[in-house]
Amino acid sequence: MIAIEATGLGKSFGKVTALAGLDLNVPQGRVCALLGPNGAGKTTAVRILATLTRPDAGTARVAGHDVARQPRRVREVIGLAGQHAAVDDDLTGRENLFILGLMHHLGRPSAGARASALLEQFGLAEAADRLVKTWSGGMRRRLDVVASLIVAPQVLFLDEPTTGLDPHSRAEIWAAIRALAADGTTILLTTQYLDEADHLSDQIAIVDEGRAVAQGSPDELKDTLGSRVDIVVADAADLPAAAAVVHRITSHPPRTEAGERRLIASVAAGALTLPELVRRLDAAGVAAEDVSLRRPTLDEVFLDRTSDPRDTQAAA
Amino acid sequence: MSATLVRPGRGLWRALGDGLAAAERLLTKLRHDPAAITLTLGAPVVLVVIFGYIFGSAISVPGGGNYRAYLVPGLFVTIAANITPSMVSTARDSTRGVVDRFRSLPITRAAVPFGQAAASAVYGLASFLLMALCGLAVGWRPTAAPGTPWRPWPCSWPSSSP
Numbered sequence: 150m151i152a153i154e155a156t157g158l159g160k161s162f163g164k165v166t167a168l169a170g171l172d173l174n175v176p177q178g179r180v181c182a183l184l185g186p187n188g189a190g191k192t193t194a195v196r197i198l199a200t201l202t203r204p205d206a207g208t209a210r211v212a213g214h215d216v217a218r219q220p221r222r223v224r225e226v227i228g229l230a231g232q233h234a235a236v237d238d239d240l241t242g243r244e245n246l247f248i249l250g251l252m253h254h255l256g257r258p259s260a261g262a263r264a265s266a267l268l269e270q271f272g273l274a275e276a277a278d279r280l281v282k283t284w285s286g287g288m289r290r291r292l293d294v295v296a297s298l299i300v301a302p303q304v305l306f307l308d309e310p311t312t313g314l315d316p317h318s319r320a321e322i323w324a325a326i327r328a329l330a331a332d333g334t335t336i337l338l339t340t341q342y343l344d345e346a347d348h349l350s351d352q353i354a355i356v357d358e359g360r361a362v363a364q365g366s367p368d369e370l371k372d373t374l375g376s377r378v379d380i381v382v383a384d385a386a387d388l389p390a391a392a393a394v395v396h397r398i399t400s401h402p403p404r405t406e407a408g409e410r411r412l413i414a415s416v417a418a419g420a421l422t423l424p425e426l427v428r429r430l431d432a433a434g435v436a437a438e439d440v441s442l443r444r445p446t447l448d449e450v451f452l453d454r455t456s457d458p459r460d461t462q463a464a465a
Numbered sequence: 466m467s468a469t470l471v472r473p474g475r476g477l478w479r480a481l482g483d484g485l486a487a488a489e490r491l492l493t494k495l496r497h498d499p500a501a502i503t504l505t506l507g508a509p510v511v512l513v514v515i516f517g518y519i520f521g522s523a524i525s526v527p528g529g530g531n532y533r534a535y536l537v538p539g540l541f542v543t544i545a546a547n548i549t550p551s552m553v554s555t556a557r558d559s560t561r562g563v564v565d566r567f568r569s570l571p572i573t574r575a576a577v578p579f580g581q582a583a584a585s586a587v588y589g590l591a592s593f594l595l596m597a598l599c600g601l602a603v604g605w606r607p608t609a610a611p612g613t614p615w616r617p618w619p620c621s622w623p624s625s626s627p
Contacts (some may be wrong), residue, residue, distance in 0.1 A: 199569045221571055229569040233562035239494040248493070251486035252572050253477065280497060296566070 150214055152304050152335035153198060154178040159206030159359075160193050167193040169359035170207065175337060175352065177303075180330045180348035183339040185356035186455050191339040192232065194356070195308050198337065199229045212303045212335075228297030228305045232312070234289045235296070242273055242292050245281060246299065253300050267295050271325060283375035287318025294325055305329060307338040311345060323349060343447040353447075357455040367447060374445040374453055375417045378403070378426065381439040385410050391435045398426075410438075415445065480573040487567075487580020492587060505588050509544050509596035511538065517603040534608075537600035544592060 153175040160168040168190045175181040183191045196202040200220040214222040221253055236245050243264050250260025268277045271291055276284055281292065290310065297305060298302065307326070311319040326349055330336055339347055346353050347367050355363040355370070363370055382391050388405055394412045395403045398421055403414030423442045430437050445453075495501055513536070521532045558564050567577050 196565075201565055204609055224571040227569060229566065231562040231565050235496060235562035235566040237490070237563065240490070241497075241498055244490075244493050248486055248490045249570070251489070251568075252483060252570050252576075253568070254482065254571075414501055 150213075151175070151210075152165045152179075153181070153209075153337055154211075155194070155198065155207065155209040158194065158197060158209055159203050160190075160197065160202065160204050166359055168197075171356065171359060171361055172366075173354055173361060175335060176332075177335050179331045179352055179355060180326070180336045180338070180350045181352040182350035183337065183354050183356050184341075184343065184346045184451065185339075187341070189356045189455070191356055191360040192308055193359075194228075195306050195337065195339055199227055200224055200241050201229075225300075225357070226303040226401035228299075228302035229306050230293045230297045230305075230310060232308045234286075235294040236289060236292050237280050239280065241280055242268060242277050242284070245292065246296060249296055249299050255299070263299060267298060271295050272321075285318070287314050287321060290314060290318065291321060291325065294322060298329070302334065304335045304337070307336065309339055309341065311340070311342065319345075343451055347447045354461050355451060355454050359409045362454045363450070370450045371444050371447065375415045376419075376421065376448050377441075377443050377449065378412070378414045378416055378421070379439070379441045379443065380412045380430070380437055381440045382410050382412070383436040387435045388412060390433050391430060391437070394426075394429050394433050394435065397429075417440075473578035476573075480576060480579075483572040483576030484579035484583060486572075487577050488587070489580075491584035495584075495588065501587060506592050506595055509540060509592050510599045512540050512543070513596060513599045513603060517600075518538070531604065533600065533603055533605045537596070537605040540596060540600075541593065544596065545589070 151174055153173060155171055155173040157172075158168050158171040160166075166317050171190065171194055173181075173183075173194070183194060185191050193202065196217060197204045198211055200216050200223050200246050203217055208217070210216065211223045212226045214226070236242075240248070246264035246267055247260050251257070253260075255263060265274075265277075268274045271286060271294075273292060273295065276288060281289060284292070294307065294310060299309075309323050310326070314322065323345070326336060326338070338345075338349065351366060353363075353365065353367055353370055354361045363373065365373070375391075378395055380391050380395070382388055385408060388410065391412055392403050392405050395412065395416075399414055399416050403412050405412050421442065423440070426442060427437070427440055430440065495505075516536050517533055523538065524532050564577070568574075
């Protein structure tokens with residue numbers, strides 16, 4: 150079953166187009182990462198799917214319910230943790246969860262029991278009765294994620310859940326997300342961190358200028374870029390010769406910079422083996438110090454598919 | 466889940482329950498903030514005492530009468546105008562994403578403002594009550610009985626003179 154289904158979502162705020170026809174499909178039980186530069190429309194997409202904003206165009210269904218026509222149905226099955234830690238600093242952790250339990254119509258006894266169970270499960274029991282303003286940033290963020298789990302949502306939206314956290318707190322949030330995914334919760338998270346998307350998600354949608362420019366598993370996305378050839382020659386004068394060798398394999402000329410000794414190119418996956426590359430370089434009389442043939446990193450996929458936000462701003 | 470089985474007539478109770486939960490949130494917050502409680506409840510008392518005794522003894526009401534009979538209703542109005550924490554806290558909540566969280570919950574839209582109003586009413590009433598007691602202690606005696614016909618300003622003010 151498809152848990153999140155968006156077709157042609159569009160939204161503009163005045164002259165600014167936040168979404169320009171976003172399509173997204175996330176099967177039930179998957180973790181999908183929306184990855185994109187600042188201003189790509191990630192948050193707007195999450196806000197529309199969580200019924201906080203109405204789309205100008207397109208339709209979206211969450212767990213089978215239309216977000217524009219049946220928002221209340223959608224709200225019953227989702228959890229949302231936004232960009233800011235939306236917990237009350239002036240309440241204790243337990244009180245925060247208890248009040249949300251009441252708002253989920255659990256009734257006082259079950260709201261209290263649920264709060265205790267969640268605090269225990271996510272390692273927050275010790276601090277539960279202290280005011281949240283005395284908590285660390287990581288604990289607050291964790292509480293925020295926990296607050297979206299009061300009624301075990303079918304679909305969970307996490308908008309930049311680890312932005313601004315130290316590596317230790319990030320690992321804690323990651324562990325919490327993995328545990329939820331293992332329980333079968335469908336999760337849509339937005340992130341600017343490529344390693345986060347790579348580690349956590351089954352599926353990545355790279356969003357740029359309001360559209361999903363690429364979708365697939367981390368491996369599939371890396372495969373679309375083919376393999377990366379990385380050559381460092383001993384003498385800068387050999388670089389053009391090395392470039393010629395690589396150019397014969399790839400269709401477009403490799404990127405080189407005058408005076409540098411390094412060359413980076415992408416070749417179609419499986420088009421070349423490392424020994425063959427070395428043989429060809431040798432035949433051309435290029436003394437290479439370092440030759441590598443590797444899969445692209447997600448960073449490279451990202452940079453390849455997205456525009457630099459500074460360029461777009463300059464153009465606007 | 467029971468939430469999908471809303472029978473007619475239950476909607477209002479649910480809305481009320483949502484509103485009370487929102488009110489409980491604000492009152493619980495206040496409970497953790499003794500300074501705010503002191504300020505909310507203490508300020509009217511201090512005003513009654515300061516104006517009633519320090520200035521009260523120096524001011525003579527034109528045409529005679531008890532200054533405190535004017536003072537206490539005046540302070541009621543001042544305090545009512547000062548029940549602004551609800552606005553401030555609403556603004557703070559909306560910048561911090563708390564409102565987004567509430568809006569993603571299956572609660573009635575009116576619940577959050579209703580909760581603000583209910584919480585304000587609770588601490589507003591508490592401070593009025595304390596101030597009225599204080600006023601009575603310093604010699605204020607309301608003379609308008611329930612059912613006294615309302616007369617528009619400025620004819621209404623003499624009714625509170627003894």
